Amino acid sequence: xxxxxxxxxxxxxxxxxxxxxTENELKFHYMVHTSLDVVxxxxxxxxxxLVDQRELYLGLLYPTEDYKVYGYVTNSKVKFVMVxxxxxxxxxxNEIRSMFRKLxxxxxxxxCNPFYNPGDRIQSSPGGPYxxxxxxxxxxxxxxxxPVQVGPTxxxxPVQVSPTPCxxxxxxxxITW
Amino acid sequence: GQKMSLSVLESMGFRVGQALGxxxxxxxxxxxxxxxxxxxxxxxxxxxxxxxxxxSLRTNHQGTYVLQDNSFPLLLPMASGLQYLEEAxxxxxxxxxxxxxALCTLGIESVVTASVAALPVCKFQVLxxxx
Numbered sequence: 001x002x003x004x005x006x007x008x009x010x011x012x013x014x015x016x017x018x019x020x021x022t023e024n025e026l027k028f029h030y031m032v033h034t035s036l037d038v039v040x041x042x043x044x045x046x047x048x049x050l051v052d053q054r055e056l057y058l059g060l061l062y063p064t065e066d067y068k069v070y071g072y073v074t075n076s077k078v079k080f081v082m083v084x085x086x087x088x089x090x091x092x093x094n095e096i097r098s099m100f101r102k103l104x105x106x107x108x109x110x111x112c113n114p115f116y117n118p119g120d121r122i123q124s125s126p127g128g129p130y131x132x133x134x135x136x137x138x139x140x141x142x143x144x145x146x147p148v149q150v151g152p153t154x155x156x157x158p159v160q161v162s163p164t165p166c167x168x169x170x171x172x173x174x175i176t177w
Numbered sequence: 178g179q180k181m182s183l184s185v186l187e188s189m190g191f192r193v194g195q196a197l198g199x200x201x202x203x204x205x206x207x208x209x210x211x212x213x214x215x216x217x218x219x220x221x222x223x224x225x226x227x228x229x230x231x232x233s234l235r236t237n238h239q240g241t242y243v244l245q246d247n248s249f250p251l252l253l254p255m256a257s258g259l260q261y262l263e264e265a266x267x268x269x270x271x272x273x274x275x276x277x278x279a280l281c282t283l284g285i286e287s288v289v290t291a292s293v294a295a296l297p298v299c300k301f302q303v304l305x306x307x308x
Contacts, residue, residue, distance in 0.1 A: 076199055111195065111196050
């Protein structure tokens with residue numbers, strides 16, 4: 001399943017980036033950053049082609065030897081990037097699309113949260129609104145107080161984002177671009 | 178005083194507009210140009226918020242759009258004609274912010290003002306500066 005997901009604002013800075021804790025996070029940050037170029041290419045290619053159908057789902061951006069990177073862009077030019085393990089061949093296009101759709105729904109819920117200021121980092125903290133994360137084989141809530149130590153909690157049922165007011169914790173030491 | 182409260186109302190409308198601009202065009206695919214975005218505002222946004230479409234949209238194709246609503250639901254129950262003309266801006270500030278916020282999420286910086294000649298007809302003017 002997905003080993004890393006990222007939500008990137010239209011000005012190309014990260015709003016939310018999470019990867020499985022066993023891997024080197026910096027590597028994924030770098031991969032997501034490089035995939036932004038491919039995303040921009042695809043967007044401008046779509047703009048030039050005079051096709052009526054313009055998809056939000058961008059598809060496979062580029063494969064590496066270990067991972068595949070998928071992209072999705074919303075109408076408000078917010079980009080979602082997902083890095084998937086190549087060894088997981090059971091993952092089909094439809095599943096990736098549905099993961100992106102759920103991510104889009106969660107992002108829309110975050111936008112509608114009156115306590116969230118657009119453009120801020122998205123915080124995922126215990127007792128607050130959970131940003132749904134499709135890492136691991138199930139939808140897992142990521143209750144993190146400190147963004148560096150990611151400890152996903154496996155949940156047996158998929159859980160929806162709850163729009164409860166959240167107390168914002170101070171921004172963690174994630175790398176800013 | 179009056180100006181402060183109007184700008185507070187407008188900024189509230191702006192935040193709501195930003196959220197709506199994210200939620201409403203969910204599955205509708207990309208807007209090709211500014212006019213498409215304005216049409217979306219007149220049809221989808223207005224219907225979602227006021228259960229009716231905007232009555233007319235005019236443009237000079239230079240970045241100025243005038244959206245006219247002949248029976249604006251917030252002014253309709255107030256009066257018909259020239260009575261309460263001075264009170265009308267209070268009811269329009271939030272809506273101006275709503276339009277500005279939705280445009281902002283869809284990538285367009287703009288200035289939105291509203292004017293009332295006679296209730297309940299009102300015009301929203303959207304100015305999009307050319308960069």
